[in-house]
Amino acid sequence: MEKFIKLTSTVVPLPIENVDTDQIIPARFLKATDKNGFGDNLFADWRYNKDGSPKTDFVLNNPKYSGSILVAGKNFGSGSSREHAAWAIDGYGFKVVVSSFFADIFQNNALNNGVLPVVVSADFLAGIFLNVNENSKMTLTVDLENQTITNNANGKTESFAINAYKKECLLNGLDDIDYLLSKKDLIEAYETSLK
Amino acid sequence: MKTLFDKIWDAHVVSAVENGPTQLYIDRHFCHEVTSPQAFNGLRARGLKVFRPEKTTMTADHNTPTINQDQPVKDPISRNQLDTFAKNAADFNMPLFFPLGHQKNGVVHIIGPENGFTQPGMTIVCGDSHTSTHGAFGAIAFGIGTSEVEMVLATQCILQSRPKTMRITFNGKLNEGVTAKDLALYMISKQTTGGATGYFVEYAGEAIRNMSMEERMTVCNLSIEMGARGGMIAPDETTFAYVEGREFAPKGEEWDEKLAYWKTLKSDEGAKFDKEFVYESADIQPMITYGTNPGMGMGITDSIPTLDQIDEAGQISFKKSLDYMGFEAGEKLEGKSIDYVFLGSCTNGRIEDFRVFANYVKGKKKADNVIAWLVPGSWMVEKQIREEGLFEILSEAGFELRQPGCSACLAMNDDKVPAGKYAVSTSNRNFEGRQGPGARTILAGPLVAAAAAVTGKITDPRV
Numbered sequence: 001m002e003k004f005i006k007l008t009s010t011v012v013p014l015p016i017e018n019v020d021t022d023q024i025i026p027a028r029f030l031k032a033t034d035k036n037g038f039g040d041n042l043f044a045d046w047r048y049n050k051d052g053s054p055k056t057d058f059v060l061n062n063p064k065y066s067g068s069i070l071v072a073g074k075n076f077g078s079g080s081s082r083e084h085a086a087w088a089i090d091g092y093g094f095k096v097v098v099s100s101f102f103a104d105i106f107q108n109n110a111l112n113n114g115v116l117p118v119v120v121s122a123d124f125l126a127g128i129f130l131n132v133n134e135n136s137k138m139t140l141t142v143d144l145e146n147q148t149i150t151n152n153a154n155g156k157t158e159s160f161a162i163n164a165y166k167k168e169c170l171l172n173g174l175d176d177i178d179y180l181l182s183k184k185d186l187i188e189a190y191e192t193s194l195k
Numbered sequence: 196m197k198t199l200f201d202k203i204w205d206a207h208v209v210s211a212v213e214n215g216p217t218q219l220y221i222d223r224h225f226c227h228e229v230t231s232p233q234a235f236n237g238l239r240a241r242g243l244k245v246f247r248p249e250k251t252t253m254t255a256d257h258n259t260p261t262i263n264q265d266q267p268v269k270d271p272i273s274r275n276q277l278d279t280f281a282k283n284a285a286d287f288n289m290p291l292f293f294p295l296g297h298q299k300n301g302v303v304h305i306i307g308p309e310n311g312f313t314q315p316g317m318t319i320v321c322g323d324s325h326t327s328t329h330g331a332f333g334a335i336a337f338g339i340g341t342s343e344v345e346m347v348l349a350t351q352c353i354l355q356s357r358p359k360t361m362r363i364t365f366n367g368k369l370n371e372g373v374t375a376k377d378l379a380l381y382m383i384s385k386q387t388t389g390g391a392t393g394y395f396v397e398y399a400g401e402a403i404r405n406m407s408m409e410e411r412m413t414v415c416n417l418s419i420e421m422g423a424r425g426g427m428i429a430p431d432e433t434t435f436a437y438v439e440g441r442e443f444a445p446k447g448e449e450w451d452e453k454l455a456y457w458k459t460l461k462s463d464e465g466a467k468f469d470k471e472f473v474y475e476s477a478d479i480q481p482m483i484t485y486g487t488n489p490g491m492g493m494g495i496t497d498s499i500p501t502l503d504q505i506d507e508a509g510q511i512s513f514k515k516s517l518d519y520m521g522f523e524a525g526e527k528l529e530g531k532s533i534d535y536v537f538l539g540s541c542t543n544g545r546i547e548d549f550r551v552f553a554n555y556v557k558g559k560k561k562a563d564n565v566i567a568w569l570v571p572g573s574w575m576v577e578k579q580i581r582e583e584g585l586f587e588i589l590s591e592a593g594f595e596l597r598q599p600g601c602s603a604c605l606a607m608n609d610d611k612v613p614a615g616k617y618a619v620s621t622s623n624r625n626f627e628g629r630q631g632p633g634a635r636t637i638l639a640g641p642l643v644a645a646a647a648a649v650t651g652k653i654t655d656p657r658v
């Protein structure tokens with residue numbers, strides 16, 4: 001897993017609430033047996049017409065917007081447990097997703113793939129949508145070490161929460177499996193205690 | 196004083212990470228073809244074996260056809276995924292592998308309980324969010340992502356932060372003609388899709404106690420649709436009677452020991468939940484959804500909310516949703532013509548759902564304008580449908596039975612509802628495109644689905 005420390009980037013705004021994992025990556029794209037290539041089908045049904053041509057009114061097809069931070073409306077990532085949603089977001093090139101609320105499983109899946117979900121207040125989120133509307137080149141700075149996010153257009157900073165263990169993992173690029181494998185003796189001891 | 200959740204969680208803690216999550220031991224892992232290939236590849240890349248192969252049950256269900264299962268799967272990419280699944284089972288010496296056509300094959304959350312893999316007091320995970328279904332037995336059961344599937348395969352453990360607890364109590368009895376699905380859709384419409392995020396929910400109250408195991412599974416299944424990590428119901432005589440005698444359930448002395456333990460699995464009097472809600476069962480009517488998330492539900496005779504009833508931040512999504520569905524704010528849906536009916540999925544693909552459906556359509560005829568997909572959740576359900584004579588009733592009314600699988604619940608196979616068409620579906624998600632690109636899903640229980648199938652319209656099954 002790649003390390004995540006600090007990032008300043010322009011943003012891609014998606015001011016829609018309850019974006020579910022079936023929108024992030026529709027089920028018909030889940031037939032692959034590896035993790036690559038999902039980025040091309042991120043938001044497929046909103047992004048492409050039936051014939052595969054891009055829908056010009058969708059934000060990912062709007063050349064005005066780019067960057068490695070996706071900013072979405074409340075309750076992002078609800079629905080299925082498919083980790084393909086996180087792979088699609090990562091594969092497209094997003095490193096951070098900002099919203100005022102995330103669904104549980106999505107949040108876990110994102111963190112397990114080095115994508116940082118940042119929860120901000122409803123006001124802060126509204127501020128970003130307002131600023132990016134005025135200037136599509138506005139930037140956000142996400143500082144994991146200090147757990148802060150700054151809207152560089154209006155100068156506002158908010159701190160965000162992240163579990164200390166997950167923070168260590170991201171800062172060092174380590175994953176949970178490495179950690180669990182180091183605890184094998186404890187697992188065997190637990191199993192014996194049951195007998 | 197502990198809640199049911201606390202008791203089971205505490206019994207499975209292997210260690211706690213400093214300032215971090217808990218290392219939790221997993222008793223039963225269910226595995227299917229769509230969310231597991233990358234996990235097995237991960238094991239290969241790290242040079243690992245599966246740590247406890249006998250604790251993983253594998254079934255192919257998500258991406259499988261519901262006709263001609265004895266023939267090779269036509270779609271080459273789907274076939275590759277199924278072949279990969281079989282190869283992984285073989286390479287890693289997995290003893291519990293139920294491929295297409297196997298008599299124990301079926302939707303993962305249906306075959307687990309049916310075969311006695313699902314038991315009270317267990318921790319259960321699967322790379323599918325509706326794993327919450329198994330909570331009906333008084334287990335901690337929740338969906339996980341593929342990285343976590345890899346963790347469980349490699350170590351039989353998972354790292355989880357302890358969720359908060361919630362109790363939802365349903366006072367009194369359900370009205371005539373109201374099913375467990377209606378109760379759940381009612382609850383989700385009150386909670387909204389994010390209302391229980393971060394919580395594990397225990398269901399309680401008279402209406403829940405009176406339910407069969409099948410009905411309890413329907414309720415727990417839908418926990419995830421209000422954001423909850425999982426849902427659970429304290430085990431009781433109904434639970435024990437269901438589990439006893441099933442193939443993988445404990446037997447003899449072991450049964451007696453387990454039973455004595457299971458009887459201790461309930462929230463202590465006075466145990467504290469982080470949140471509590473109480474609903475009156477008498478308020479619940481047969482439900483349908485009108486929008487594109489399961490929280491957008493209403494009584495079948497009600498009208499869709501008007502725009503001024505929706506808070507401002509939600510109005511864009513609300514309008515987008517109604518546009519997609521082709522409905523107007525404030526509109527009534529009763530009497531609207533529909534095109535498809537889907538009976539099945541891990542929400543309503545159990546034997547009892549087929550009994551309810553068959554009982555309603557008995558002596559009636561399927562409407563000509565309706566295409567009906569009746570998909571049993573497993574081969575065991577299929578067999579029971581035949582044994583109980585439901586097959587004849589359904590055939591006489593003009594219905595056919597398909598072969599088991601997830602089918603139109605997520606439309607990964609050919610069971611796709613065409614763009615713009617309306618489907619009354621007993622599954623769990625009405626998201627845009629869930630049942631096929633452009634498909635319009637109206638979620639409902641098996642009784643409302645039966646009524647729609649014979650009238651061709653959204654119909655109150657009570658009249």
Ligand code: SF4
Pocket residue numbers: 256257302303304323325540541542600601604605622623
């Ligand atoms: S029936 Fe639907 S919800 Fe259930 S396991 Fe299959 S795809 Fe998932």
